[in-house]
Amino acid sequence: MCAPRCRGVDPHRPENLPVSFLVSLLTPFDARGRVDLAKLRAHVLWLAAHGVDGFVTCGAAGEFLYLSDREREAVQRTVLDSAMGKRVIACTWDPSPTTTAYLTDAAVAQGAAAVLLPPPLYYDVDDDALEAWFRPIADKGRLLTLHDPQRVATQMSPVRYQALRDAGLVSGLVDASDDPWRLGRLAAAHPGEVWAADDRGLVDLQGLAGLAGFVSVLANAWPGFCLRVWRGDRDLGRAVVERHAKVEQAGGIRALKSLMRMGCRSPLVAPPDERLMGLPAAESP
Numbered sequence: 001m002c003a004p005r006c007r008g009v010d011p012h013r014p015e016n017l018p019v020s021f022l023v024s025l026l027t028p029f030d031a032r033g034r035v036d037l038a039k040l041r042a043h044v045l046w047l048a049a050h051g052v053d054g055f056v057t058c059g060a061a062g063e064f065l066y067l068s069d070r071e072r073e074a075v076q077r078t079v080l081d082s083a084m085g086k087r088v089i090a091c092t093w094d095p096s097p098t099t100t101a102y103l104t105d106a107a108v109a110q111g112a113a114a115v116l117l118p119p120p121l122y123y124d125v126d127d128d129a130l131e132a133w134f135r136p137i138a139d140k141g142r143l144l145t146l147h148d149p150q151r152v153a154t155q156m157s158p159v160r161y162q163a164l165r166d167a168g169l170v171s172g173l174v175d176a177s178d179d180p181w182r183l184g185r186l187a188a189a190h191p192g193e194v195w196a197a198d199d200r201g202l203v204d205l206q207g208l209a210g211l212a213g214f215v216s217v218l219a220n221a222w223p224g225f226c227l228r229v230w231r232g233d234r235d236l237g238r239a240v241v242e243r244h245a246k247v248e249q250a251g252g253i254r255a256l257k258s259l260m261r262m263g264c265r266s267p268l269v270a271p272p273d274e275r276l277m278g279l280p281a282a283e284s285p
């Protein structure tokens with residue numbers, strides 16, 4: 001079902017409202033389990049050549065929980081150096097506020113357009129604790145937060161997001177709810193601040209008025225296909241939902257990494273080859 005305002009592009013959308021298609025980058029590893037920065041650079045350049053508008057580094061697709069702070073800093077530095085001026089949002093989450101501050105300072109110094117700081121991942125914290133979580137980072141640069149009901153215990157309701165925004169702690173939201181009604185309300189209330197982040201919604205959200213853009217994981221393997229959907233090819237709507245379902249059945253992020261020959265680091269392991277047989281081949285560089 002599509003939200004009431006996403007049937008085509010809203011003619012009243014401000015002309016200067018940015019609408020971006022970003023890729024939540026996978027992290028490649030070599031045969032010894034080390035971050036492969038050369039392959040990451042090549043991947044970013046390949047995606048940029050396909051016309052994506054920017055990148056999210058070290059998010060859930062990038063295995064940020066299993067990278068050291070130095071590895072994450074090296075990843076975001078490599079992406080920013082390779083992005084050819086395109087928008088880069090760096091995920092700087094860490095259990096340690098000191099490490100979060102270090103990663104945030106590095107990202108801003110290296111030219112990140114914004115940083116992404118999800119709420120605490122495991123604990124469902126109250127509003128006071130949530131404000132305390134964001135406050136040390138709020139003055140370091142443009143700060144986005146995350147709503148992901150499948151992975152993050154603390155939910156970012158529209159009321160809670162508004163309160164954090166009013167307090168000057170956050171200025172944007174990446175929303176992985178796959179709920180077009182919720183996204184429609186948020187985008188209308190906060191135009192240019194909300195990114196959708198679930199590939200199943202690509203076709204329905206393409207024309208959602210006020211949306212800042214879309215963050216895709218599938219585009220790591222199929223940027224041309226995903227961009228066609230995002231740019232209005234509604235005939236591919238069913239195909240993108242089916243492809244998303246097949247990726248999840250084959251192993252999710254692990255399956256995409258196997259298709260792209262990017263390697264896995266424990267606790268992720270490559271799925272058996274037969275699990276990948278139902279997936280289209282990754283697009284050629």
